[in-house]
Amino acid sequence: MKLCITKRYREKCVFDGFALEIPDGEVTCILGASGVGKTTLLHCLAGLTPFEGEIDGKTENVGFVFQEPRLLPFLTVEENLTYVGANEDEIRTALETLEISAYAKRYPDTLSGGEQQRVALARAIVKKPPLLLLDEPFSSLDLPLKLRLLSAFKTLYQSYTPTVVFVTHDIDEALSIGQRIVVLKDGKAVYSARVTPCTYGENTTEKQSVLQAITQ
Amino acid sequence: MLLKKLLGKHILLMIGGVALLTAVWIVAYFCVGNDLLLPSFGETVKDFFLLWIDGAFWSALGVTLLRVLSAFVLSFALAVLTAVLSYLYPSFRAFFAPILAVLRSMPVLAVLLIILVWTNDGVAPVIVAFLSLYPILYTQTLTAICGVDNKLLQMSKAYRVPMSVQITKLYIPTVAPALIKACGLALGFGVKLTVSAEVLARSKHSLGVLMQDARGFDLPQLFALVIVACVLGFVIEYAFVCVAERMQRGKK
Numbered sequence: 001m002k003l004c005i006t007k008r009y010r011e012k013c014v015f016d017g018f019a020l021e022i023p024d025g026e027v028t029c030i031l032g033a034s035g036v037g038k039t040t041l042l043h044c045l046a047g048l049t050p051f052e053g054e055i056d057g058k059t060e061n062v063g064f065v066f067q068e069p070r071l072l073p074f075l076t077v078e079e080n081l082t083y084v085g086a087n088e089d090e091i092r093t094a095l096e097t098l099e100i101s102a103y104a105k106r107y108p109d110t111l112s113g114g115e116q117q118r119v120a121l122a123r124a125i126v127k128k129p130p131l132l133l134l135d136e137p138f139s140s141l142d143l144p145l146k147l148r149l150l151s152a153f154k155t156l157y158q159s160y161t162p163t164v165v166f167v168t169h170d171i172d173e174a175l176s177i178g179q180r181i182v183v184l185k186d187g188k189a190v191y192s193a194r195v196t197p198c199t200y201g202e203n204t205t206e207k208q209s210v211l212q213a214i215t216q
Numbered sequence: 217m218l219l220k221k222l223l224g225k226h227i228l229l230m231i232g233g234v235a236l237l238t239a240v241w242i243v244a245y246f247c248v249g250n251d252l253l254l255p256s257f258g259e260t261v262k263d264f265f266l267l268w269i270d271g272a273f274w275s276a277l278g279v280t281l282l283r284v285l286s287a288f289v290l291s292f293a294l295a296v297l298t299a300v301l302s303y304l305y306p307s308f309r310a311f312f313a314p315i316l317a318v319l320r321s322m323p324v325l326a327v328l329l330i331i332l333v334w335t336n337d338g339v340a341p342v343i344v345a346f347l348s349l350y351p352i353l354y355t356q357t358l359t360a361i362c363g364v365d366n367k368l369l370q371m372s373k374a375y376r377v378p379m380s381v382q383i384t385k386l387y388i389p390t391v392a393p394a395l396i397k398a399c400g401l402a403l404g405f406g407v408k409l410t411v412s413a414e415v416l417a418r419s420k421h422s423l424g425v426l427m428q429d430a431r432g433f434d435l436p437q438l439f440a441l442v443i444v445a446c447v448l449g450f451v452i453e454y455a456f457v458c459v460a461e462r463m464q465r466g467k468k
Contacts, residue, residue: 046374064374070367074389083385084375123375133374 001057001131001163005044007037014040015187017053024057027157027164027197029178031171031214036184038167042133045165058131063124063162065137069116071108077119078104086126094126097156114145118152125156132157132164138173147200150176171210176200183213190216255436264440273426277444280414280423283338284406287345292399295353302354303361319351328413337420341413348409349402356398360391393460400456404449411445 001022007015014037022028030038043049046062071080077100081091095101098118108116117137124132134153138146154177157164168174174181175198183191191213195206241257248254267273302309324344331340364387372382414424423441430438 048370048373060376062374064371066367066371068367070371072368072386072389075385079385083372083381084377 001055001059003045003053003055003057005041005051005053005055007040007044007049007051013187015051018187018189020182020189022057022163022165023180024163025161026179027166027177028180028182029174030165030167030182030184031169031174031210032184033214034169037187038169038184039135041184042135042165042167045131046133057163061127061129061131063127063129063132065117065120065124065132065134067136067139069108069113069120071116071119071123073108076105076107077111077122080108080119081123081126084123084126086123090126090128094122097125097159098122098152114141114149117141117149121149121152121156125159125162128160128162130162132162134164134166136168139168139170146173150200153177171207171214172201175202175204175207175210181206181210183210185213252435255439259436260439260443263434263436264443267437267440267444276421276423276426277448279419279421280407280410281448283342283414283419283422284345284403284410287342287349287410288399288403288406290342291346291350291353291402295350295357299354299357299361302358309358316351316354319347322347324348324409325412325416328416332417337414337417340417341410341419341422341424344413345406345410349406352405353398353402356402357391357395360394360398361387363394364390393463396456396463397460400453400460403456404453407445407449407452 001024002020003022004017004019005015006013006017018037018041020041030041032038040049042064044051045055045059046064047059071077072083075083077095078091081094086094091104092101095104098121100115100118100122103111103115103119108119111119120137124134138149141149150173157177166174166177175195177197178195179197180194181191182189191210193206193209198204198206238257241254245254245256251259298308298312302312324347327347328340328344331343335343368386369382372386411422411424411427413419414422415427416424418425418428423445427438427441430441
């Protein structure tokens with residue numbers, strides 16, 4: 001997937017002809033400081049905000065995991081999955097993949113934050129969309145829960161290898177799942193490299209390079 | 217168990233409130249000491265129950281309720297329609313704002329006199345109630361629709377959820393409790409307003425005209441009829457509020 005976009009919020013220009021290539025079937029992690037346009041990029045890809053330019057690739061059918069679970073509070077877990085158009089078989093498979101079949105009849109407010117985010121992940125993959133967008137989905141979770149969900153994410157990614165754009169500000173998180181790392185700064189990609197996913201927290205040379213790109 | 221306790225406490229407090237009002241009435245009756253100014257509590261209660269076996273009372277009650285219901289249905293339908301338009305089109309909301317401001321500030325009972333010139337005593341109370349209920353229901357409906365969580369709407373947009381599904385699964389469940397509560401308040405207010413308008417318009421076969429007839433020579437019956445109007449308004453309002461709270465609890 002290729003994109004070239006310009007996005008302005010009133011006077012502020014977030015992207016001015018920003019070009020990026022997102023490899024199909026791979027996990028691209030977008031890193032960068034707050035306010036560089038990471039979330040805006042996802043919103044452009046999902047069609048949530050208007051922009052100038054073009055995106056060359058399939059973006060009609062996307063799965064989106066937001067920072068918060070964004071589940072409908074008055075629907076059960078399975079009803080939340082039905083809400084996005086999934087059928088019974090798809091729901092059963094998605095819940096099994098994320099090991100949350102036991103929560104099917106429960107309401108979101110009876111689940112913990114991590115469990116709700118698991119449901120949000122299940123909702124994102126239930127229709128097996130070719131493009132999966134994740135906006136700092138684990139940023140509010142503690143480390144053990146984050147590691148469990150990263151593991152769950154890897155399982156679901158391997159289940160059908162969609163194109164993934166994963167926005168995060170956690171370098172370790174990006175390096176543990178990403179096959180390509182992009183660092184955004186001032187509306188440009190200041191760093192872009194292919195990497196091999198490593199263990200969370202592992203001190204690699206890529207980590208030093210990414211850290212340098214973010215802080216320079 | 218906790219719910220039962222809370223409900224029990226609530227009912228006890230309400231009975232306490234009624235008992236206080238009754239006590240004030242009885243004390244005031246003995247202080248005034250004139251049945252032509254303030255009837256006794258016992259006499260009024262007797263008349264209140266005598267009304268129940270009076271066919272004219274039931275037919276008057278039916279006619280008044282029909283007027284309340286007509287005004288309510290009319291204002292509710294128009295309020296929902298215009299609130300949805302205001303939500304969808306900000307320009308419509310801006311265009312509509314001055315009209316709404318006029319309706320809100322209108323002294324409806326004074327306007328009743330003008331409406332009586334144009335229509336008759338049967339229709340005028342309905343129009344008066346409509347003019348009062350419509351701005352309330354419009355504002356409540358618009359506030360409820362605007363209160364739908366923007367993050368859930370954004371999620372729905374990302375997943376391309378069809379509008380029909382969004383309406384049935386997101387908008388209606390979010391808006392319904394607030395709207396039902398507003399309907400209860402509007403109906404309760406509608407009863408008071410319609411009866412007041414009927415008194416002024418001397419509408420035939422209505423609670424209002426029964427009050428007019430009782431004025432002067434049958435004060436206990438007048439008080440009994442006022443109590444009927446109060447109880448009716450309260451029961452309707454309370455029933456709707458209970459349903460709305462039950463829905464909200466269910467939602468949680």
